[in-house]
Amino acid sequence: MMIRYAYSKLAAAAALLPLAAPVRADSGWGLLNMTPGVTDISRKIYALHMEVFWICVGIGVVVFGWMIWSLIAFRKSKGAVADTSLVHNTKIEILWTAIPVFILIAMAVPAARTLVDIEDTRNTELTIKVTGFQWGWNYDYLDDGVNYFSRLDRASDAARQLLSGIDPTTVPNYLLSVDHPLVVPAGVKVRLLITGADVIHSWWVPAFGLKKDAIPGFINELWFRVDPDKTGLYRGQCVELCGRDHGFMPIVVDVRSKADFSAWLKATAAEQKQAAANAPAATPAAG
């Protein structure tokens, strides 16, 4: 039964193959490169990435050009005769050992500068403790008494079950949407203290440019400052294999203006305080 179903699915997939791409609105063909992101650091990383990429392209053009030229020019079928005396040339060998050294220095200097900026965790204005667990995230606003869990949203969770019959393309932000996103203010240097509850996870939002492992028993630091005008939702995922549902613990960050964030934090703190006060009374009633 299962096998027959699987076969029919496979056949259907094969039959639909030429049609699959055009019918979907949100085409992925254009997703070819890293995005510059919404923080100063993420743009610096993007610039580094592009710099190194173009250097590699340049070297590739020279080396592959040389190779392709040789492959065409020195074909035996075109009468090429081997020059067997050409086995060693100290000058050119020193040259092609030395030139790469300078190219590497040209890459390493800006990389080291950016790295120093990334590791500068001074003067952060808001600290949130992030705990990865199997399988979701806990966010704890250490100074404000707000603490909540963030998991895969229900629509995605229903669709991602084996042979659910739900078409993932009908689910908004399939696998990249959560019940309670992390809320942070724009334009503020936010520090995350990242740890793991059970196994190692890793917290990553591509638009912020950084990822850091969540390691049980240890606390890692990460900071970001989103541009003041770049409020909105940013999505990411756990990127360290953490067991069965590793693919199903997304991260969503809701970046709000400073005023909106303060209002949200105050309201949520009050709400959680109220809920905590009600809890002892509520438990026996529920029981």
Next chain:
Amino acid sequence: MAYAQVAVAHDDHSSHDDHKPHGWRRWVYATNHKDIGTMYLVFAGIMFFLGGSLAMLIRLELFRPGLQFFDPLFFNSLTTMHALIMIFGAIMPAWTGLANWQIPLQVGAPDMALPRLNNFSFWILPFAFLLLLSTFFVPGGAPAGGWTMYPPLMLQGGASFPMTIFAIHLMGASSILGAMNVIVTILNLRAPGMTLLRMPLFVWSWLITAYLLIAVMPVLAGAVTMLLTDHFFGTTFFTAAGGGDPVMFQHIFWFFGHPEVYILILPAFGIISEIIPTFARKPIFGYEAMVYAIASIAFLSFIVWAHHMFTVGMPLAGELFFMLTTMLIAIPTGVKVFNWCATIWKGSLTFEPPMLFALAFVFLFTIGGFSGVMLAIVPADFQYQDTYFVVAHFHYVLVPGTIFGIMAGVYYWLPKWTGHMYDQTLGKWHFWLSAIFVNVLFFPQHFLGLAGMPRRIPDYAVQFTDWNMVSSIGGFGFGLSQLLFPYLIWKCIKHGVPIGNRAWEGAHGLEWELPSPPPFHSWETPPTEAVLARAAVH
């Protein structure tokens, strides 16, 4: 003197009177380097198709978003087992098989130095893999924590956990014994006059690889043994609650793991350095530089390990150190690529299947090298780490790198081993299909990684669908194309055209001074200086 005469006479009648046991005893009791080499290669071939089948299942599940076929845990087992089988079952035994066949022929030795050890190191492997593969059928299923076995996740494994660790111990023992045999053979059994700097580069690359193996396989054994005691005997090497550190495992593992990736690639450098001169009809450019480059790469491999773990949170000084040492690897690797290009320059080129695979190796391995330099840049690595960009990178160096290197070697020496020339047109079909599909398979994975798709996930956000489909189609195409390879080998053995000593016009080296196929016991009398001079590779 009398001995030498007897040996010569013996050699003449080798095909009738080689004293080899027949039937199953020939293989189970094998001490002959050629038989053991063949067994290693057949074993590697079987594992290649097995590991490849798991990869096909991975690409099947990733063909579309949503889970159509497998539970996520089983998917994790597929990725874990695919890696373990390919690394320890396909690539490493293939290299040992090639070493067994070729090193004695190439250095003028009658056999490997330690024939019984050779038998033992091979016969460990089937049992190791029986143990590993049987984990698919135990409660909890096959290991699903990744081939890197990071704790604490690995410690959550079920019955498969100790079985996997014992299997790894066995594979490690097999590798260490094989490596010892290679070193002793090369250092002690070279023919008189075959000085170290006259050795073919394949022999050089294996000598250095063997030292790497002996240095790091015990480190892996130690790491997995600590996992074992953490799980069963209450130690806390990798548990913070008991004063341990899960990150320490990663340091130990990658201290093994990075030299390991060079163990997988260095012999390919050697093979490519044999094949390109043959089909360019010109000695290798910068022979000594090639040897020193391999040695430098091997040295550097011990001081770059933490670049696999930049996101664990290490001090700035550590990040800078490992970034710079990693970038340094580009220099000796660049020297190798430039020397290959210079060997082609002003050559007289023909494009038989081994040459095609070797040239594709140089192109595509270099692409993997470029993404390697990108990954060394720590800030950018924070974006690439654990995404499909990394998957694309290491598959470029392992598939069109290592696997093409192995195939190039087999296509190069198959006529020597069998005494028959194979169907070259079929070989070219195999090459072109492999070369095209391997790029369809892996190139889009760069895009997926840069667009933000993490690795080791069974299902993905819908915007990643298009390139995953392309990648899967490439995967199925690549997988199916590989079926041509065993067919070609079978056809070569059964119906190939007999050939003489020198299968390729431009081939130099002691193996080409022997008949094809070589007698069961070859070089029982060492080659003379005249033969050595004729065989000189540079």
